[in-house]
Amino acid sequence: MDPQLFIWLVARTTGMASYAALCIAILSGIALRTSVLDWLAKNRPLRALHDWTTWLWIPLGAGHVVALLLDKTAQIDPLDVVVPFQVPYGPLQIGLGTLSLDLLVIITVTSWLRRRMNDELWRWIHRTSYVMFVLLFLHAYSSGTDFNAPAVSAITWAAAGGIALLGASRIVFGRLPE
């Protein structure tokens, strides 16, 4: 197989898989503050799952970024990974991905440093996970090569819809009754 073709396949695969891993991370995070997954597990195992998913999306997200950097057709510079809206084509679509990645890094690093941080500050930073997911979804919707495939689209929309519903419920009602 042509190396560039393989890199292109890796970029698409890791993009979709990292989206799935992040969906699990966000869902488990919301479940900690609601009772929707009480039937599945208590808070302690859910918290362990939420922390564990970090080690799923980090290699997948890194693989997605590295593959796009190596892809000669994508024309992504290292600076585009951090600074959004600088890509010569599709600046908005790819910039949304850059923004979501920036937020994701901030959220993750601050979570690792939670004990050294002000608790209220950490909570507000962590709440930007919802914003991060919206940016990620818009990035996938506007630039994903496979987003319009029926199966991919159905799963992606379903995951996003479920997270949106749970997130809205969490914001409006707080902890949902059993």
Add this chain to the structure above:
Amino acid sequence: MPSWALKLGSLCITLLVVAGSYDYAKLHLKNAAAPLQPPVDGGSGPLTPPAGVSPTPLPPLVGVRGNRTRPPSTPAPFLNLQPGVQATALPAVTLTHVS
């Protein structure tokens, strides 16, 4: 459900997505309906030569010994043709240049 089961389940789901995504991408290498279509080249036309390179001139289609005139050819024998088909009055091409 214990935490190890949740972790294992999430790992299995993620690996399933990886495998399924790779298979799908391999079967659908190109997607004309993809929202982004980056340019393949650096912007130059497909037939534009690089700067500083001029096309190699073709050699003249003339024999080394000079431009020979074609010797007069003898008229070709008359052919029995199908009705509606007429023989031409032009001399037949019976001789070619000798290299």
